[in-house]
Amino acid sequence: MPSVLPPAVARRQWQIMTAIGVVVTAIYTAWSTSPLASVSLVVLGVLTVVACFLGPRRWGAEPPAAWLMMAVAALLFLIGLLIRPTVTDLAMPLPLLADVASFSGYVLLGAFLFVLLRARRSLERHAVLDGLIVCVAAGLASTLLLAVPAAAIAGRPALLSIIQGTYPLFDVVLALLVINLAFTTKTWPVSMIGLLVMMVGLFVGDTAYAIVGVSGHIYASPLLNVPYVPAFAAIGVAALHPSVVEMSRAGRLPVQAWSWQRLAVLVPALILPFGLLLATGSGAATHRLLIAVSGALMVVLLLFRAISAVQAQVAAQLHSEHQATHDPLTSLPNRQSMSTLIERLVTTVDSHGPERVWVYMLDLDGFKWVNDSWGHDTGDQLVIEVGRRLRAQAPETVPVARVGGDEFLLAFVGDKAGALRLVDDIRGCFARPLPVRDTEVVISASIGIAHAGGDPVRSAVTAEALMRDADTAMYRAKSEGPGRSTIFDTSMHEQVRERIELEVALRQALAGNQLHVAYQPIVRLETGMPVGAEALVRWEHPERGSIPPMLFIPIAEDSGLISEIGTFVRTEALRQLGVWRSQGVVSESFYLSVNVSPRQLSEPDLPLVISGELFRFGVPAQCVALEMTESVMVDGSSVTARVLHELRQLGAKLLVDDFGTGFSALGYLRQFPVTGVKIDRSFVTGLGKNDQDDEIVRAVVAMSHALGLSVIAEGVETPLQREALYHVGVVNGQGWLWGKAVPAQEFAERWHLTAALPEVPLPVTTITNSGRHRRD
Numbered sequence: 001m002p003s004v005l006p007p008a009v010a011r012r013q014w015q016i017m018t019a020i021g022v023v024v025t026a027i028y029t030a031w032s033t034s035p036l037a038s039v040s041l042v043v044l045g046v047l048t049v050v051a052c053f054l055g056p057r058r059w060g061a062e063p064p065a066a067w068l069m070m071a072v073a074a075l076l077f078l079i080g081l082l083i084r085p086t087v088t089d090l091a092m093p094l095p096l097l098a099d100v101a102s103f104s105g106y107v108l109l110g111a112f113l114f115v116l117l118r119a120r121r122s123l124e125r126h127a128v129l130d131g132l133i134v135c136v137a138a139g140l141a142s143t144l145l146l147a148v149p150a151a152a153i154a155g156r157p158a159l160l161s162i163i164q165g166t167y168p169l170f171d172v173v174l175a176l177l178v179i180n181l182a183f184t185t186k187t188w189p190v191s192m193i194g195l196l197v198m199m200v201g202l203f204v205g206d207t208a209y210a211i212v213g214v215s216g217h218i219y220a221s222p223l224l225n226v227p228y229v230p231a232f233a234a235i236g237v238a239a240l241h242p243s244v245v246e247m248s249r250a251g252r253l254p255v256q257a258w259s260w261q262r263l264a265v266l267v268p269a270l271i272l273p274f275g276l277l278l279a280t281g282s283g284a285a286t287h288r289l290l291i292a293v294s295g296a297l298m299v300v301l302l303l304f305r306a307i308s309a310v311q312a313q314v315a316a317q318l319h320s321e322h323q324a325t326h327d328p329l330t331s332l333p334n335r336q337s338m339s340t341l342i343e344r345l346v347t348t349v350d351s352h353g354p355e356r357v358w359v360y361m362l363d364l365d366g367f368k369w370v371n372d373s374w375g376h377d378t379g380d381q382l383v384i385e386v387g388r389r390l391r392a393q394a395p396e397t398v399p400v401a402r403v404g405g406d407e408f409l410l411a412f413v414g415d416k417a418g419a420l421r422l423v424d425d426i427r428g429c430f431a432r433p434l435p436v437r438d439t440e441v442v443i444s445a446s447i448g449i450a451h452a453g454g455d456p457v458r459s460a461v462t463a464e465a466l467m468r469d470a471d472t473a474m475y476r477a478k479s480e481g482p483g484r485s486t487i488f489d490t491s492m493h494e495q496v497r498e499r500i501e502l503e504v505a506l507r508q509a510l511a512g513n514q515l516h517v518a519y520q521p522i523v524r525l526e527t528g529m530p531v532g533a534e535a536l537v538r539w540e541h542p543e544r545g546s547i548p549p550m551l552f553i554p555i556a557e558d559s560g561l562i563s564e565i566g567t568f569v570r571t572e573a574l575r576q577l578g579v580w581r582s583q584g585v586v587s588e589s590f591y592l593s594v595n596v597s598p599r600q601l602s603e604p605d606l607p608l609v610i611s612g613e614l615f616r617f618g619v620p621a622q623c624v625a626l627e628m629t630e631s632v633m634v635d636g637s638s639v640t641a642r643v644l645h646e647l648r649q650l651g652a653k654l655l656v657d658d659f660g661t662g663f664s665a666l667g668y669l670r671q672f673p674v675t676g677v678k679i680d681r682s683f684v685t686g687l688g689k690n691d692q693d694d695e696i697v698r699a700v701v702a703m704s705h706a707l708g709l710s711v712i713a714e715g716v717e718t719p720l721q722r723e724a725l726y727h728v729g730v731v732n733g734q735g736w737l738w739g740k741a742v743p744a745q746e747f748a749e750r751w752h753l754t755a756a757l758p759e760v761p762l763p764v765t766t767i768t769n770s771g772r773h774r775r776d
Contacts (some may be wrong), residue, residue: 021234055241140291194235198235342463345357347468370382446474448471525732525733534741535576563603566600593620625653657678684715
């Protein structure tokens with residue numbers, strides 16, 4: 001359950017816990033025999049248990065089961081401390097009750113640390129062997145120096161004495177787990193420091209009890225519990241601090257298997273048996289046997305440790321080599337490795353033979369939509385599946401590599417017929433839908449192909465040229481539509497250079513105010529009177545003059561500039577509409593239509609931004625129409641759907657542009673809150689001359705009217721087209737019959753709507769196709 005405390009208070013709780021720990025420690029040290037000390041210890045213990053339950057849940061620490069174990073362990077430790085003074089002098093087995101509680105707490109504390117290490121994936125073989133070596137040494141020392149002397153005391157059960165002597169051994173095991181945890185992070189946050197303080201408190205307290213046990217006592221004074229008091233507080237601080245979420249996240253620096261830190265722990269442990277042998281040389285034979293067995297076991301573990309270190313080094317080297325030459329996501333060869341493979345193929349192919357080296361560059365069509373709609377994790381899964389299919393479909397002799405986010409590279413040696421068959425095989429990988437989360441998507445790939453003969457002398461240069469030319473051909477294929485393939489020819493180099501120069505110039509145009517907005521009227525067919533206008537972007541290059549939108553809009557979409565351009569057009573259009581409305585240039589019902597890209601509609605805050613712009617320029621929402629392509633509805637994510645519904649709730653019109661050229665599915669028109677459609681110019685061109693076009697337009701109009709949608713015809717150029725549209729029920733039209741898109745001042749001068757315009761026959765305009773550009 002989330003915390004109901006204010007965030008500032010929640011973040012200060014660990015500081016409050018620290019202060020309580022300091023106060024309780026002082027009270028317990030000063031008045032250890034008073035009831036106040038016991039009460040304060042109980043209060044601190046209960047707060048610690050509550051902190052372990054609530055703190056990690058508040059901050060979302062993972063895994064939650066680990067901190068539940070820590071809470072139960074703290075409760076068991078508290079019970080052991082409280083009942084020990086009472087049960088110590090009772091008859092066996094009642095004195096063991098305190099040890100049962102404490103031992104259970106140790107087991108749960110060890111499980112807590114193990115779960116955290118497992119979540120961090122920090123359990124390494126040589127680290128475990130290090131721990132076993134140290135544990136054997138610590139167990140030997142604890143047995144000979146603490147447990148055996150305590151068990152030899154007359155008049156006391158040996159089991160009870162041995163138990164008292166083994167507590168430090170538990171502490172050693174837990175300390176190793178905590179140290180391993182500390183070594184798997186680049187920094188020590190407050191929660192990590194809290195665990196280290198807890199471990200120090202446990203070790204000091206248990207050692208003190210063990211030493212007292214050697215002197216013949218199980219419990220001597222409440223002062224023996226003082227080290228446990230800050231240990232309790234430290235557990236609570238670790239659980240309440242926000243850094244508790246970092247406890248399950250590894251961020252360790254690379255540590256060598258034989259680093260000086262590890263040797264500083266191992267060397268004393270290995271020397272310890274010899275020191276104990278010298279110290280107890282005159283002791284019982286069983287002592288010497290125990291030392292010998294422990295020493296032999298440590299030597300065996302050390303040998304395994306050495307083997308493990310060598311294996312780890314070899315595995316690390318192999319992994320490093322693999323990572324350097326392979327893609328980490330798909331495990332396919334990367335660009336560097338593929339370049340070497342292609343270079344080798346160029347070397348082995350006979351320069352005078354019929355075979356050539358063919359290189360294929362693939363780019364996934366629609367991959368960006370998957371990334372934007374479902375996130376990068378889903379995009380990664382899609383890439384993995386495509387890589388798997390390509391590797392399974394291509395012959396084993398054909399290398400397959402991933403060389404970019406959604407780009408793959410293949411190489412083939414053979415004749416042209418075989419090269420084209422491989423293209424069909426590649427397309428077959430996309431014939432079946434690809435699973436994406438709980439659904440399936442169908443995507444295609446644009447394929448660029450380059451080829452060259454064998455060249456043993458200039459193999460490296462040829463290999464690099466093949467990859468570059470295949471990439472160039474891929475961009476040409478992509479520009480022709482999804483799922484296309486193109487073989488490289490030298491003329492493409494100039495086109496690529498032209499595209500790059502245009503992209504650079506477009507970025508400069510955005511910064512240098514070279515873009516402007518033009519307005520084309522949307523008129524009522526019956527009267528010829530404008531009811532609105534479409535705002536269209538125009539680019540006047542200082543040297544090249546007017547650059548058609550059909551040339552730079554695709555570049556803007558590919559380069560990510562489309563959102564910036566769309567924002568510029570929308571803001572300028574709304575500003576201009578506000579000026580026209582205030583000056584009485586247009587009527588109250590006059591609206592502006594603005595294009596929005598799929599990228600813009602995937603921005604969750606778009607409705608809020610547009611709402612602010614409408615308020616800023618004094619434009620009612622119903623005087624704005626936003627045009628989108630059909631693909632937005634088909635490909636739309638949950639974010640896009642929510643944005644469209646919020647825009648419609650705002651009052652804006654939503655129009656489907658170029659209707660009929662995409663999917664044209666009724667289900668999408670019913671699912672999304674669109675208010676109208678714009679019939680694409682390709683259907684308008686044949687009206688009055690082509691019966692098929694007449695029927696298509698009539699069907700679109702009937703369908704739209706049935707759904708309550710408005711209809712606008714685009715690309716109207718002749719009176720014949722206007723008459724045909726009017727007779728099939730189209731109300732509004734747009735096109736060169738009424739004029740091309742013009743700057744705001746010219747539009748206002750021609751279409752000043754303050755006075756009522758008489759209904760006059762529509763002007764007949766002779767239009768040629770020269771200089772036509774989209775959008776209208």
